[in-house]
Amino acid sequence: MTALPLRSAHKTIGNQRPTMRDVARLAGDVHPSTVSLALRNHPGISEATRKRVRLAARKLGYRPDPLLDAFNTHRLEVLPHKAPPVIAFVADFESRSALEKSRIHSDIWAGARAAAESLHCQIELFLVHRNQLTPERLHSILRARGIASLIIGACRPCTTRLAFEWPDYSAVKIESTQITAPLYGVCVDQRQAARLAVRSLRELGYRRIGLATTPGTQPRQDDFARAGFLLEQQRTGEPFFAPMLELSDEDRSDVMLRWIQNNRLDAVICDQIEVAETLRAQGLRVPEDIAFAGLNVAPNQNEIAGITTDHTRVGGHAVEQVVSLLRTNQRGLPATAACTYVPVNWHAGASAVLRPAR
Amino acid sequence: MGEFHSVELSWFLPPVFSNPTIKDVARVAGVHFTTVSMALRGHPSIPATTRDRIVSAAGRIGYQRDEIFSALSNRRSRGANQSFVPRIAFISNICPTEEFQRHAAHRVLFEGAQQEAEALGYKFELLLIGPGGHTSATLYKYLKKHSITGLILGGFESGRATLELPWAEFSVVKVDSRHMEPPVAIVSTDQFNGVRLAIQRMRALGYRRLGVAVGLHDEEGTDDMHVSGLLAEMPDIGSKNWIPPLLFPRNASAPDVIPLLGRWVKDHAIDGVICNWTSIRQLLAEAGYKVPSDIACACLCLSRKNTALAGIVSNMGLVGQRASTLLATLLRSERRHSAPLATTTLVQGNWYDGSSAPLRA
Numbered sequence: 001m002t003a004l005p006l007r008s009a010h011k012t013i014g015n016q017r018p019t020m021r022d023v024a025r026l027a028g029d030v031h032p033s034t035v036s037l038a039l040r041n042h043p044g045i046s047e048a049t050r051k052r053v054r055l056a057a058r059k060l061g062y063r064p065d066p067l068l069d070a071f072n073t074h075r076l077e078v079l080p081h082k083a084p085p086v087i088a089f090v091a092d093f094e095s096r097s098a099l100e101k102s103r104i105h106s107d108i109w110a111g112a113r114a115a116a117e118s119l120h121c122q123i124e125l126f127l128v129h130r131n132q133l134t135p136e137r138l139h140s141i142l143r144a145r146g147i148a149s150l151i152i153g154a155c156r157p158c159t160t161r162l163a164f165e166w167p168d169y170s171a172v173k174i175e176s177t178q179i180t181a182p183l184y185g186v187c188v189d190q191r192q193a194a195r196l197a198v199r200s201l202r203e204l205g206y207r208r209i210g211l212a213t214t215p216g217t218q219p220r221q222d223d224f225a226r227a228g229f230l231l232e233q234q235r236t237g238e239p240f241f242a243p244m245l246e247l248s249d250e251d252r253s254d255v256m257l258r259w260i261q262n263n264r265l266d267a268v269i270c271d272q273i274e275v276a277e278t279l280r281a282q283g284l285r286v287p288e289d290i291a292f293a294g295l296n297v298a299p300n301q302n303e304i305a306g307i308t309t310d311h312t313r314v315g316g317h318a319v320e321q322v323v324s325l326l327r328t329n330q331r332g333l334p335a336t337a338a339c340t341y342v343p344v345n346w347h348a349g350a351s352a353v354l355r356p357a358r
Numbered sequence: 359m360g361e362f363h364s365v366e367l368s369w370f371l372p373p374v375f376s377n378p379t380i381k382d383v384a385r386v387a388g389v390h391f392t393t394v395s396m397a398l399r400g401h402p403s404i405p406a407t408t409r410d411r412i413v414s415a416a417g418r419i420g421y422q423r424d425e426i427f428s429a430l431s432n433r434r435s436r437g438a439n440q441s442f443v444p445r446i447a448f449i450s451n452i453c454p455t456e457e458f459q460r461h462a463a464h465r466v467l468f469e470g471a472q473q474e475a476e477a478l479g480y481k482f483e484l485l486l487i488g489p490g491g492h493t494s495a496t497l498y499k500y501l502k503k504h505s506i507t508g509l510i511l512g513g514f515e516s517g518r519a520t521l522e523l524p525w526a527e528f529s530v531v532k533v534d535s536r537h538m539e540p541p542v543a544i545v546s547t548d549q550f551n552g553v554r555l556a557i558q559r560m561r562a563l564g565y566r567r568l569g570v571a572v573g574l575h576d577e578e579g580t581d582d583m584h585v586s587g588l589l590a591e592m593p594d595i596g597s598k599n600w601i602p603p604l605l606f607p608r609n610a611s612a613p614d615v616i617p618l619l620g621r622w623v624k625d626h627a628i629d630g631v632i633c634n635w636t637s638i639r640q641l642l643a644e645a646g647y648k649v650p651s652d653i654a655c656a657c658l659c660l661s662r663k664n665t666a667l668a669g670i671v672s673n674m675g676l677v678g679q680r681a682s683t684l685l686a687t688l689l690r691s692e693r694r695h696s697a698p699l700a701t702t703t704l705v706q707g708n709w710y711d712g713s714s715a716p717l718r719a
Contacts, residue, residue, distance in 0.1 A: 007430075008580055058426055063476070064478065064479040065478055066479040068684070069478075069479070069690060070690050085504055091581075189702065191550070214666045225549070226589070226590065226592075227586040227587070227589045228586065228590040228595075230592060231586050231589055234589070317701060324683055324687060336673045336705060336706050336708070337706045338704060338705040338706065339548075339702060339703070339704055340703040341703075341704065345699070
């Protein structure tokens with residue numbers, strides 16, 4: 001007796017779960033692998049075939065098995081993957097060492113690598129820069145290598161143009177709000193950062209708090225920080241007081257000093273921690289004359305108080321999202337943009353200390 | 359002596375198997391691989407000597423039965439239709455069912471989540487807590503009884519029944535529901551960008567004295583996103599045209615808010631109201647303002663394009679879909695505990711013009 005008749009004998013009982021093979025047969029004798037691809041919306045299968053396969057699957061009551069999926073995830077952890085999918089991590093740095101030197105970008109990159117490893121994908125760094133690749137050249141490399149997933153990794157404000165053929169890719173961007181293509185994105189929650197900074201400074205006893213932003217931060221990111229700042233200042237129950245200053249590169253020091261004096265500020269929140277030094281250079285004592293809170297402080301910086309962010313999570317979430325797009329074969333620009341915001345922490349430091357009651 | 363050596367050698371130099379399979383064991387033991395399978399399961403038709411030889415071969419090359427695979431293949435080879443389909447519960451506190459069905463946004467959210475969950479192979483069900491529905495205790499019992507570990511907390515409204523569960527036993531994703539435990543990943547409509555977009559479009563249509571009116575419980579339920587969006591537009595609005603937002607009290611009904619709305623519109627000479635109540639056009643009419651001749655209005659959370667009411671059509675279906683995707687990721691990797699600082703995912707909506715806010719002459 002061969003295995004085959006036994007199997008079909010079982011079938012006549014009519015209680016066996018339908019398999020992809022059964023769906024393939026009903027859908028007009030397509031190959032079972034076509035069923036698998038079609039149910040995952042693979043672009044290589046024509047829309048007409050996908051529809052036919054979906055219909056056949058519904059008729060038979062075929063459904064993918066989530067436990068099998070969980071098992072596959074487990075199995076991939078045990079077995080070496082022969083050809084793991086490759087994710088391209090695109091950054092606009094002139095060299096790898098320049099990226100590694102930037103605390104934020106090297107953390108994002110490290111988080112992305114760790115997440116890729118745990119999801120059994122390979123991730124490769126591609127640098128788009130005038131000394132490196134042009135976007136056009138990068139596109140032809142990715143196409144030649146069959147790489148279909150991209151992470152646009154926190155581009156600096158100067159990079160506004162990335163000439164990608166978006167329909168070819170599953171893509172997620174990190175920050176990079178100046179890149180207007182409506183991609184799914186991962187950002188640090190700057191609104192929450194500003195709110196937390198105001199609340200923490202108020203808890204320390206500061207009452208006249210100002211927000212200074214510098215150019216070089218991305219346009220829409222500033223909006224988030226300002227909105228958070230205004231919201232908290234509106235909630236103090238005291239007369240509305242929310243001085244904000246946009247610093248340009250040249251006039252940093254004396255404009256800032258005048259702003260502080262005119263508003264009789266006792267604390268400043270700023271996105272650039274170097275500004276703390278600028279204040280000292282103007283003869284102000286930090287925190288005695290003016291307290292300082294940075295919106296982007298390194299966790300080991302004990303002299304500066306402010307907001308810290310785990311940037312490895314930013315990179316990790318970007319990879320998780322691009323992998324979930326890959327799994328369901330979603331390519332191109334989504335009809336509706338969505339962004340995942342990563343929360344932040346308050347970090348105590350010498351630049352803002354508990355204020356003695358007057 | 360020679361034989362002794364060769365035995366020793368095979369002990370010292372076992373064949374290198376990085377991830378040995380049942381077939382590798384079969385090769386080393388010199389049997390068919392099905393024999394290996396049966397021997398390792400202690401099948402009575404395999405003689406004890408053969409079994410011992412196979413067990414020792416398996417030990418030598420480091421073969422281990424994969425318990426998860428065994429469980430899976432056992433379940434699948436039973437041949438019957440799936441006796442156990444993993445389930446995801448969508449929990450809401452808009453109770454009872456008839457009331458849940460009346461809320462279009464919640465319904466669309468539920469359907470989006472359901473579609474995605476079912477595409478991923480989960481059974482999906484709606485569970486309601488509140489008067490006429492579950493309590494926390496009966497819900498917990500139900501979830502345990504049916505081995506449901508994946509939960510979507512779908513848009514819990516503050517001021518209604520709350521839910522308390524031993525959260526560590528479940529994988530949870532929340533849609534809105536910020537006011538309540540547990541602190542897990544949240545998916546929401548992007549009210550921050552929604553308010554900003556509505557203000558920008560109303561300004562482009564020629565309205566200058568724009569007021570934002572939202573329910574207090576909606577504002578709390580979105581981590582102050584509406585007012586944040588309004589504040590982000592403050593520089594463009596300018597202090598001359600700045601109008602403080604109107605927050606409707608918790609659980610206020612139409613008769614409660616109409617006088618508040620009327621006074622606010624009058625006091626601030628408002629020419630356009632942006633509101634998250636879909637009844638805003640009627641509310642203004644009841645307050646004595648004709649739309650659009652006296653005043654324009656737009657809604658922040660339309661469930662579909664509406665020619666009579668301009669505003670943002672929120673993508674609740676996509677919110678539900680993202681929630682299910684996120685939950686499936688957690689379930690796949692058995693992540694039950696919640697991250698101490700969870701992320702927020704915001705899904706943008708689209709603006710559509712409508713007769714409630716025509717282009718101003």
